[in-house]
Amino acid sequence: MYTIPLIEDPSIGASVVESFAIAKYLDTTYPGDVTLVPEGTDAFQTMFIDMLPMMLTQHLLPVHAARISTSLSPRSEDYFRRTREAQFGMPFAEIAHESTHEAMWRKAFEGFSRIHGWLNANGERKVFFMGHKPSWPDVALVSVLAWIRMYNGRESREWKQLMTADEGRWAWLWGAMEKWSCNIASLRHKEGP
């Protein structure tokens, strides 16, 4: 098994790969107050993950790729650069141009606003995708937030803009998810750039 993400659960001796399968494994093995994939929502959750690149990650990945590449070993960096430049259809140097960079961030912010519109259908004072309890899309969204914060820094213009965008929706979600994530807390000390 050479794919990530992967979890090894030593208490049961199980290994599970692929995020959605891991989420469902955790639901089944450790039932509790939070159910990541509530019954009847598998198709909806899968749709959300299928749409996430178009909404957010396909715009965010290029702007972060050059930064990611500097943290890799030379051999990995070469492979990463070659494959990602082919995937994006432009060299990292071109992505770094201010106009390209701005255009990609603008699309990502449009994606965030579109998701904000979906969430507004829940009515007032519902921070999570399914209302009062977190589920799989909240984990996916806060992962994107953590990624942005880690590679740009909490003092960056991008992070600050995101924290005030969409009526503060993403700052609210970040705060609401914090108690479930030791990684988010540790980012406070390690985060860059």
Place this chain on the structure above:
Amino acid sequence: MYTIPLIEDPSIGASVVESFAIAKYLDTTYPGDVTLVPEGTDAFQTMFIDMLPMMLTQHLLPVHAARISTSLSPRSEDYFRRTREAQFGMPFAEIAHESTHEAMWRKAFEGFSRIHGWLNANGERKVFFMGHKPSWPDVALVSVLAWIRMYNGRESREWKQLMTADEGRWAWLWGAMEKWSCNIASLRHKEGP
């Protein structure tokens, strides 16, 4: 109130416009075995409806527009043709070209297959979007099916292809939804062309 869809509910004296609001009105006013928008799914349902044009209707509307226009009064036909040709960026005559027509149908079938992929996440023998009971996306999907059947006819190549596509998923859904829809039954007698 001059928008459609609209329902007038004479037993209560209420009028409600806009499909999603109607669905929620029916859930609240006539609670029963079927709940179109189960608690906690508003954001998911809204996302589905937001994605439906990209998946299906933006490809299907052009191929049906010329047929729709022939059933309108001359004044309406003029308005419909002018606005829709501007929206699609091409005249109806061009849409009727076999290659354009085929390309649009191919995209619609790709959209159906992508939705089929989401539904497969529910596991075996689940016909509806949320599993064993119909909800809002099933209504939206069967409406698209009814529209295709009405404007192409049950003997058309397109309808027959759709009924065998995606492992028979759409024929299965059509059959499963039939008991809730008097309009679907009546289409049997009226359908064209």
